[in-house]
Amino acid sequence: MMPAQPGFRLARGVARMLIGMGHAPLCEFVPSGGLRVDVISVAPSGEIWIVECKSCRADFTGDRKWQGYLDWCDRFFWATDCDFPVELLPEGSGLIVADAYGAELSRMAPAAKLAAARRARVLRDIARTAACRLVRSTDPQAFPDMI
Amino acid sequence: MMPAQPGFRLARGVARMLIGMGHAPLCEFVPSGGLRVDVISVAPSGEIWIVECKSCRADFTGDRKWQGYLDWCDRFFWATDCDFPVELLPEGSGLIVADAYGAELSRMAPAAKLAAARRARVLRDIARTAACRLVRSTDPQAFPDMI
Numbered sequence: 001m002m003p004a005q006p007g008f009r010l011a012r013g014v015a016r017m018l019i020g021m022g023h024a025p026l027c028e029f030v031p032s033g034g035l036r037v038d039v040i041s042v043a044p045s046g047e048i049w050i051v052e053c054k055s056c057r058a059d060f061t062g063d064r065k066w067q068g069y070l071d072w073c074d075r076f077f078w079a080t081d082c083d084f085p086v087e088l089l090p091e092g093s094g095l096i097v098a099d100a101y102g103a104e105l106s107r108m109a110p111a112a113k114l115a116a117a118r119r120a121r122v123l124r125d126i127a128r129t130a131a132c133r134l135v136r137s138t139d140p141q142a143f144p145d146m147i
Numbered sequence: 148m149m150p151a152q153p154g155f156r157l158a159r160g161v162a163r164m165l166i167g168m169g170h171a172p173l174c175e176f177v178p179s180g181g182l183r184v185d186v187i188s189v190a191p192s193g194e195i196w197i198v199e200c201k202s203c204r205a206d207f208t209g210d211r212k213w214q215g216y217l218d219w220c221d222r223f224f225w226a227t228d229c230d231f232p233v234e235l236l237p238e239g240s241g242l243i244v245a246d247a248y249g250a251e252l253s254r255m256a257p258a259a260k261l262a263a264a265r266r267a268r269v270l271r272d273i274a275r276t277a278a279c280r281l282v283r284s285t286d287p288q289a290f291p292d293m294i
Contacts, residue, residue, distance in 0.1 A: 012286060012289075015282055015286065015289060016286070016288070016289045019279070019282060019289045019290060020291075024274065024275035024276075024278035024279045024282075025278060025282065026274075026278040026281065041278075042271060042274050042275050042278065044275075046267070046268075046271045116263075116267075119267070120193070120263075120266070120267055120270065121193075123267065123270040123271050123274050124189060124193045124270050126274040126278065127171065127173075127189050127270050127273040127274040127277060128171035128189050128191075129171075130274060130277030130278045130280075130281055131171035131172060131173040131188075131189065131273065131277045132166070132171045133277075133281055134173065134277055134280055134281055134284075135162055135166060135171075135172065137281075137284055139159060139162065139163070141163070142162060142163045142166045143166060144167075
């Protein structure tokens, strides 16, 4: 089913590209209170990428939190559609050009390796978030407070 | 929907109990080639539990691999229904009594802490497995080889 919001459409294309690269992407992840990233992804090696999807100029200029995401990944990327004014984007981050059906890695992000303890925390939280969402999708009654 | 196989019914009850404890359970996880555990679960603290579900005596006596699971968790549990001859089970492992609707922790397993590198690997693999299963459930076309 096609996602309704432009940002979610980009995220779907990004996730497809990442799956094709052997990554495991997870959408709408909260690394820390007050932060919510569009896509976080775990490479086979354990490297952690964050991808922020920006559907238009206002979506980008209204984002005052993105620098906070850098502390939670090894590489940070923007994902935009092909009409986005990419000159707005800060240097030193990666770029993915996406639509709802797929995406292309346009510029690789530099690596800034997480410390081991931080990486372990992020992997634990990705594992817990994804596993709980799976249970919720297959057995919603497992969450009695949700009924 | 009620799982067809007795082992899967126990696993559903176990997963419900674990969710109630704040854990994040994942069913049918492969920690290493040739091993497949019924339930692996990540506590809020990051502690990793493995639960093997045994629906009958033959199911237990036919399992020659369970000692291999000990290397992939901090605590190991058996889950059985209330009619299982629990005197068959080896000492030094935990016990959960389960049915399809829920479960009760009957005997806590002793902790044998994983080394940091092993824990990081298991958390990475749980994160990747659960995230990929979520994508598969929401966007099966992300896996072109599956069509």
